[in-house]
Amino acid sequence: xxxxxxxxxxxxxxxxxxxxxxxLGAAATREGLDSTVNPFxxxxxxxxxxxxxxxxxxxxxxxxxxxxxxNIIMIYHPHxxxxxxxxxxxxxxxxxxxxxxxxxxxxxxxxxDEELARLADLKARIFYVPASQIAVEVAGxxxxxxxxxxxxxxxxxxxxxxxxxxxxxxxxxGGGKFVASGTTAALDDVLKSKFAKLSQLIEKNVEVIEKxxxxxxxxxxx
Amino acid sequence: MIDQRVVTPEYLFFEAPxxxxxxTGSEAVREAIKRANVDMAIxxxxxxxxxxxxLVGDLYAEGYLREYFRGENEFxxxxxxxxxxxxxxxxxxxxxxxxxxxxxxxxxxxxxxxxPIVCAFMTRGxxxxxxxxxxxxxxxxxxNTGIMMFHAETAQDLYDMILKAFVIAEKTDVHIPxxxxxxxxxxxxxxxTVEIAAEDIKLPPYNPYCAPVPVMDMxxxxxxxxxxxxxxxxxxxxxxxxxxxxxxxxxxxxxxxxYVVKYLGGLVEVENExxxxxxxASGTAVSxxxxxxxxxxxxGLDAGLIKIKCLRPFPGEEIRKLTRNATAVIVPEFNxxxxxxxxxxxxxxxTGKVIGGPRVFGGMTxxxxxILAEIRRCSx
Numbered sequence: 001x002x003x004x005x006x007x008x009x010x011x012x013x014x015x016x017x018x019x020x021x022x023x024l025g026a027a028a029t030r031e032g033l034d035s036t037v038n039p040f041x042x043x044x045x046x047x048x049x050x051x052x053x054x055x056x057x058x059x060x061x062x063x064x065x066x067x068x069x070x071n072i073i074m075i076y077h078p079h080x081x082x083x084x085x086x087x088x089x090x091x092x093x094x095x096x097x098x099x100x101x102x103x104x105x106x107x108x109x110x111x112x113d114e115e116l117a118r119l120a121d122l123k124a125r126i127f128y129v130p131a132s133q134i135a136v137e138v139a140g141x142x143x144x145x146x147x148x149x150x151x152x153x154x155x156x157x158x159x160x161x162x163x164x165x166x167x168x169x170x171x172x173x174g175g176g177k178f179v180a181s182g183t184t185a186a187l188d189d190v191l192k193s194k195f196a197k198l199s200q201l202i203e204k205n206v207e208v209i210e211k212x213x214x215x216x217x218x219x220x221x222x
Numbered sequence: 223m224i225d226q227r228v229v230t231p232e233y234l235f236f237e238a239p240x241x242x243x244x245x246t247g248s249e250a251v252r253e254a255i256k257r258a259n260v261d262m263a264i265x266x267x268x269x270x271x272x273x274x275x276x277l278v279g280d281l282y283a284e285g286y287l288r289e290y291f292r293g294e295n296e297f298x299x300x301x302x303x304x305x306x307x308x309x310x311x312x313x314x315x316x317x318x319x320x321x322x323x324x325x326x327x328x329x330x331x332x333x334x335x336x337x338p339i340v341c342a343f344m345t346r347g348x349x350x351x352x353x354x355x356x357x358x359x360x361x362x363x364x365x366n367t368g369i370m371m372f373h374a375e376t377a378q379d380l381y382d383m384i385l386k387a388f389v390i391a392e393k394t395d396v397h398i399p400x401x402x403x404x405x406x407x408x409x410x411x412x413x414x415t416v417e418i419a420a421e422d423i424k425l426p427p428y429n430p431y432c433a434p435v436p437v438m439d440m441x442x443x444x445x446x447x448x449x450x451x452x453x454x455x456x457x458x459x460x461x462x463x464x465x466x467x468x469x470x471x472x473x474x475x476x477x478x479x480x481y482v483v484k485y486l487g488g489l490v491e492v493e494n495e496x497x498x499x500x501x502x503a504s505g506t507a508v509s510x511x512x513x514x515x516x517x518x519x520x521x522g523l524d525a526g527l528i529k530i531k532c533l534r535p536f537p538g539e540e541i542r543k544l545t546r547n548a549t550a551v552i553v554p555e556f557n558x559x560x561x562x563x564x565x566x567x568x569x570x571x572x573t574g575k576v577i578g579g580p581r582v583f584g585g586m587t588x589x590x591x592x593i594l595a596e597i598r599r600c601s602x
Binding site for chain 2: 026034036062063
């Protein structure tokens with residue numbers, strides 16, 4: 001697909017964009033690819049804009065910091081677009097030709113004619129996945145939205161395998177070795193408390209990923 | 223305490239088998255301290271450093287450190303680590319940005335007291351306006367404090383440099399502090415592949431009798447100076463003592479060069495040094511330069527790279543020689559003032575060929591395209 005895949009995940013603080021990026025990057029390295037992952041946020045606040053970036057390549061990646069020229073943009077919340085809760089304007093700024101947009105929404109958002117024209121010029125493809133809805137229905141918690149979004153990504157690319165995602169997820173939530181920031185740790189605890197056992201957490205989230213993987217719908221520009 | 227086998231520094235750095243792990247820079251700090259046989263660590267939170275010292279606190283809870291506590295503020299922390307080091311233990315701390323400036327008075331006193339403290343500096347913007355994002359401006363202030371300065375490009379560098387910093391700092395003929403600097407977020411919060419040694423081995427303990435000055439001796443320098451400071455006197459002996467002591471600290475840093483070569487493989491690392499266009503950088507500006515050089519090659523343009531790993535002592539002779547035949551020297555930096563450019567110009571013969579930029583500051587990412595644009599311009 002792309003020789004180097006640069007992904008920008010835009011969401012709101014608390015939605016898990018950093019965790020999703022971590023799981024995706026770890027999955028890529030499991031498959032022998034090179035990956036770097038980094039977050040971007042201000043002083044931590046729930047529902048404030050938060051972004052994370054994943055770079056995946058078969059070659060060594062040196063570049064750091066924000067991804068300014070993404071091949072894939074994943075939008076974790078409609079407000080990123082409709083309320084401009086985003087570090088870039090428009091939300092697809094820097095999207096590369098033939099780039100992909102994966103948006104968490106039950107129905108297509110009303111994008112302006114000018115935006116759609118620019119996306120059409122780029123030969124961009126827009127996909128919608130009801131990630132939060134699937135998270136609530138399948139896992140019983142909106143906190144699984146970030147994993148549902150990874151499901152959306154698996155639905156439109158073959159960047160990494162489901163198996164690697166599953167192993168990375170087990171490592172992320174299973175091992176006692178990981179240390180996140182205080183707020184992230186608190187959210188981890190909330191997530192873990194929703195499930196009786198770790199195996200159940202992994203199982204349910206795999207189900208979430210599978211469901212969203214098959215629920216992605218392409219929105220055709222014109 | 224956790225049971226670990228003491229190995230030689232050479233074994234830990236160069237021979238021990240290493241395992242690849244996917245981790246952040248903060249986690250790389252934890253892995254380094256886990257193997258560094260540190261007696262004591264003192265912390266105070268500031269983004270983007272907080273996670274590192276939090277993780278060092280976890281090491282204390284697991285039994286890797288003898289003592290750990292949180293200080294009242296950065297000035298208190300840097301003063302407390304000085305006390306610990308004077309007491310003859312191996313000590314570690316970290317800070318960044320405004321924290322570095324708040325503690326500033328302590329750094330020259332560390333050097334003056336010949337304390338082999340290792341401190342990690344996770345650089346960030348300095349107020350005002352407030353920023354928590356990466357910017358290396360604090361390093362401009364640190365250049366003349368008498369402490370040695372390493373600049374890590376990646377989490378791998380950070381892991382290796384912290385461990386090696388202890389060994390270099392504690393050499394009898396050096397015995398001055400080492401600051402290991404790294405760019406906040408671009409390294410501390412970035413996950414990358416890091417190769418680390420097994421966790422059941424560690425450095426030999428610090429031997430306080432290796433100090434070139436008496437430990438806590440009130441009648442001799444350097445502690446004598448604090449008990450009975452020269453500022454209270456006004457005579458030739460007091461001036462001469464102070465002046466010669468400052469020179470001794472500088473000489474200690476000079477003597478460290480051999481150890482930096484031995485353990486870090488040199489003060490600089492060079493790629494394609496015969497190219498007409500050379501990029502000279504430190505920290506993550508090196509990473510962005512590597513991408514730019516790759517892009518330039520694909521366009522048929524040639525550029526070489528000098529990565530500066532050690533800023534104090536400064537690799538003046540290396541840079542003078544390496545840049546002699548270049549037609550252009552590009553110095554990309556993550557700060558407004560261009561302190562690295564000034565340092566480089568101060569050792570070069572023909573400073574007219576130095577391009578001071580691109581400079582990105584205030585927390586922004588440096589697009590490799592900006593460096594590529596300079597390479598293109600210089601190739602014309």
